C-alpha cells in the first residue's frame with residue numbers, strides 16, 4: 654500500500670467499511686508514514702466534528718482550517 658492507496662481509502666477506513674486485510678495494510682503503512690497518519694487523524698477529527706456539531710456552517714470552516722493546517726504541516730515535513 655502506498656500513500657495514494659491510503660489517502661483514497663481514508664474515509665472508508667475511518668467508517669470501518671474496509672476488509673480486515675486492507676485495514677491491516679493501511680495500519681502497516683501508517684506506522685511508517687507520518688503524512689498519512691496526519692491525514693487520518695485530521696480526517697477523524699473533521700468527521701467527529703461533523704457528527705458532534707449541530708451547526709451547519711461551523712464544520713465547513715473548521716474543515717477548511719484543518720486542511721490549511723495540514724497543507725502547512727506537509728510543506729514543513731518536506732524541508
Ligand SMILES: [Zn+2]
Nearest residue numbers: 655656686689
Ligand atoms: Zn503514506
